[in-house]
Amino acid sequence: MVGFCHLRMHFIYIDDSSERPTHIFSAMAVPVSRWNETFLGLKQWRTHLRTIHGISTSYELHANQFLSGRGSLGALNTISRHKRAQIFHTSFAVTEWLLSFDVRVFNVCLNDDRQDWAFERLLNRINRTMHAWGSYAHLICDEGKEEHYTKMVRRMRVFNPIPSNRGIWDDTGSLTRNITLDRIIEDPQFKSSARSYFIQQCDFLAYGLLRKERPTPKTKRYGIHKSFEQLDGTLVRECNLRDPYGIIR
Structure with a gap:
């Protein structure tokens, strides 16, 4: 009789937000075994937005456009800027609630x-964390840089020199060690954000961190610069113990 091993695995959804020279990526790690529950949780959130605010479940939530109201083709006409800011703020509480399905969040700035x-x-941090969790990861990114990011992942699977945080690696005396991405499987998958609640949620996370790092008078007026601070248990703080939110810097 053939035995079967129970392999742990995570889907890692990734999106970014930038305002030069600042570049931010937020990633949501969803255990494959709890994907259905997590999706239903996000679907409930979108159903709530449709019922209470009239935002179609098929409408793409893109943070910058959602908050400004631009490019919505009338979908947000009846929702004030103040109310949109409240919805944006609440979306972070929704992400934190996803901890109940073992969802975790990585951030780099x-x-x-x-x-x-x-x-x-x-x-690199995702790969290292997958080792710690005894899991493997499959990346699912927003469309736009398919060829570029795929080449990066393939290269890092073969050649990925990592400097020692002590200056040199004690066992070899070398400045770097080739620590390849052995816990990230297959090429990244790319999906249109319009077709993924998960990527849309990551877009909100990344923009919230951007405005925490680089607030504007308008975002401060509506409290958007504080939205990210609602995250707690979902954050993978081990990524950077010197940062209170574990943000990779």
């Missing part, structure tokens, strides 16, 4: 105009 480096930092 770099202020040196190196978007590729920010993405690499995120992938």
